[in-house]
Amino acid sequence: MRIKELLAQSSEQLRDVTDVPQKEAMILLGEVSGREMSWLLTHSDDEISSDERFEQLLKRRANHEPLEYILERASFYDREFYVDSRVLIPRPETEILVDKAVELAKTLPEQAHIVEIGSGSGIISVMLSLLLPKARFTAVDISVDALMVSQENAQKHGVNDRITFIESSYLDGVQGEIDMIVSNPPYIANKEPLGIGLSYEPSLALYGGNRGDEMLCHIIDLFLARNVKVLACEMGYDQRQPMNLYAQSKGLAIEFYKDLAGLDRGFWIKEKE
Numbered sequence: 001m002r003i004k005e006l007l008a009q010s011s012e013q014l015r016d017v018t019d020v021p022q023k024e025a026m027i028l029l030g031e032v033s034g035r036e037m038s039w040l041l042t043h044s045d046d047e048i049s050s051d052e053r054f055e056q057l058l059k060r061r062a063n064h065e066p067l068e069y070i071l072e073r074a075s076f077y078d079r080e081f082y083v084d085s086r087v088l089i090p091r092p093e094t095e096i097l098v099d100k101a102v103e104l105a106k107t108l109p110e111q112a113h114i115v116e117i118g119s120g121s122g123i124i125s126v127m128l129s130l131l132l133p134k135a136r137f138t139a140v141d142i143s144v145d146a147l148m149v150s151q152e153n154a155q156k157h158g159v160n161d162r163i164t165f166i167e168s169s170y171l172d173g174v175q176g177e178i179d180m181i182v183s184n185p186p187y188i189a190n191k192e193p194l195g196i197g198l199s200y201e202p203s204l205a206l207y208g209g210n211r212g213d214e215m216l217c218h219i220i221d222l223f224l225a226r227n228v229k230v231l232a233c234e235m236g237y238d239q240r241q242p243m244n245l246y247a248q249s250k251g252l253a254i255e256f257y258k259d260l261a262g263l264d265r266g267f268w269i270k271e272k273e
């Protein structure tokens with residue numbers, strides 16, 4: 001069979017799964033053949049023999065498994081991170097949280113202690129430690145599996161000696177003063193039905209409680225209890241009003257940021273003056 005015929009046949013299997021079936025079929029074929037997409041395009045009349053591994057990967061994608069888990073990699077902030085089903089797949093909107101945290105860190109001493117709650121694949125702590133070279137980082141996650149992935153990513157990007165990884169629920173295992181908390185916690189309501197793609201991701205990384213914002217509220221409580229100077233969190237697009245009310249009930253001034261689609265996506269709070 002010729003490459004172009006194989007790609008046409010394979011993309012047909014992915015038609016209901018993705019808006020770009022041809023591109024994804026090519027990515028999977030590139031993965032198993034070790035060829036760049038540009039090579040496959042310029043050699044589309046070449047003969048190719050059937051490949052069992054390609055069929056397997058195609059089948060996984062046809063079953064709606066996210067491409068990132070199949071390829072075991074995801075791009076974040078123009079860098080490549082290792083991912084598998086132990087961690088949430090990095091979302092582009094989380095890059096805005098990283099930018100916001102960098103901006104807020106400018107109001108802190110250079111050697112600030114920054115703690116991430118729920119580090120997952122480690123994308124936030126790894127990027128922040130690259131962008132804030134003098135700051136000290138602690139990354140906590142309740143999932144030992146996720147911590148293994150984040151440590152692998154810290155190693156991959158050469159910052160494993162800059163981040164202390166701790167298995168902990170919230171700040172239970174974190175000693176000493178904290179200058180900033182940054183978090184993209186689970187914030188989906190427990191009963192919310194998930195799309196088929198999301199069902200592959202760890203539920204521990206998705207569900208935030210009956211309302212969905214319980215973890216966010218608890219993180220605000222910890223910000224106060226531990227006298228932290230700055231807090232920056234990602235949240236759901238519809239959580240601005242409850243977070244605003246909660247912060248106000250604690251006497252805190254909360255500010256919100258939007259994602260690239262113009263939706264409310266996160267907030268930050270500074271210590272009371």
Ligand SMILES: C[S@@+](CC[C@H](N)C(=O)[O-])C[C@H]1O[C@@H](n2cnc3c(N)ncnc32)[C@H](O)[C@@H]1O
Binds near residue numbers: 087170185
């Ligand atoms: C939405 S994911 C975020 C992962 C990563 N920071 C990112 O932005 O892609 C939330 C993470 O919080 C972790 N988590 C859930 N409950 C936690 C808790 N009580 N304490 C610490 N981490 C928790 C989950 O295991 C998961 O890795």
